[in-house]
Amino acid sequence: MVNKNYYEERVNRVLDYITQHPDGDLSLSNLAQVSHFSPFHFHRIFQGITGETVNSYVRRARLERAAQLMKAAPARRITDIALDVGFAGLAEFSRAFKAQFGITASSWDRRAPLEISKICKAPGDLIFYSVEELEQQKKVLGLNVRIGKLDRCRYVYHRVFNSYGNQGLMDAYHSLVNWLAERQTDLNDVVMIGMSPDDPTITPAEKCSYDLGVVFPRNANDQGIVGELLKSRQRAGRSVVMPDRAECESQGLTMRDFADEAVAVLHCVGDITVVSYAWQYLFRIWLPGSGYQPANLPGFEVFVRTPEEIGWETFDLYGCLPLVRL
Secondary structure, three states, X not given: OOOHHHHHHHHHHHHHHHHHOOOOOOOHHHHHHHHOOOHHHHHHHHHHHHOOOHHHHHHHHHHHHHHHHHHHOOOOOHHHHHHHOOOOOHHXXXXXXXXXXXXXXXXXXXXXXXXXXXXXXXXXXXXXXXXXXXXXXXXXXXXXXXXXXXXXXXXXXXXXXXXXXXXXXXXXXXXXXXXXXXXXXXXXXXXXXXEOOOOOOOOOHHHOEEEEEEEEEOOOOOOOHHHHHHHHOOOOOOOXXXXXXXXXXXXXXEXXXXXXXXXXXXXXXXXXXXXXXXXXXXXXXXXXXOOEEEOOXXXXXXXXXXXXXXXXXXXXXXXXXXEEEO
C-alpha cells in the first residue's frame, strides 16, 4: 500500500521544479508529468498537501521570486524581471503584484518588507534593520562575504511547512540522525544543510517552508564548501554509500541532485539575531553592488556545527547564496 510519504515526495519534486524554472512551462499538465501523477488527480493531490491550488502556488512563487530579484538588483527594469519569472508582460505582472502585496511594483522602494504579505515570526518578530545598523553590525560581527563553490552533490531532506511556527524542524533533525544511524552512515561523513525558497520579508509566515537535510558529495575530492568542512573534520575522501530515490521514499525523505554552483558564503556564529543580521546584510548590502543576482536555487545554511554539538539556541553556519552574473 502506498503511504502519504510517496505523495509528499512527489509534490516536493514539483515545488523544487517550480523554484528552478519560474519562467518555464508550469502548466498543470507539465507539472503533473514532473510529479508522475495523472493530470486528472494531480491538482487535488497538490492542494491536499500544500493547501494551495497549483495555479495560486505558481503565481505566488513567481511573484515572490520577482520581489527577490527586485531587491537584489534595484536598478533592473521591472519589465525585464517580470519576463524572467514567467509573466507575459508588464501589465499582467503589475496587476498580479498589486493584488498579492497591496502596492504597485513601481511604488515599492525595494528595501522595506512587503508587509501585506508577511512579517514572519521566527521566533519573535522579525526585525528589519536599517542600512546603518547592518553596516555597524558587519564590523562588530566581522561579516565578510567570499565567493565559494557548491560541488555536485546529492541532497536528502525533510520539508517542514510553517517552519517558524512549530517543532517540525527538531523532529526533522532527529529523524535524519536516526536514519543515518540505521544505514550506518556517520554524521561526520555528510554535511547538514538547511534551505528555504522563502524570504521572510515577502512570503506569509504560515506558508514559509524549510528543508532540513544532509549532503552526500558526488566527488570524494570535493573542492567546494562541503569538501572544506569534510577536510576540517579529516573525513575527506571517505567512502559513503550514496542513497537512491527508492531508499529515500521508503523513509519519507526527498532527494535532489545539485550541479556545481557559484555561491556567496558568509560565516556567522551566534543566536538567531546574528543569523538575521547576516542574511539581511548579504541580501541588502552586499548583493546589490556585487554584480551578481540570485540563481534559481534557494539560499541555504551549511551547518559548521550541528545542534548535537552546539545546541538549538546558538548557530555556527555558512549562509550561502547561489549566484549568476548580471
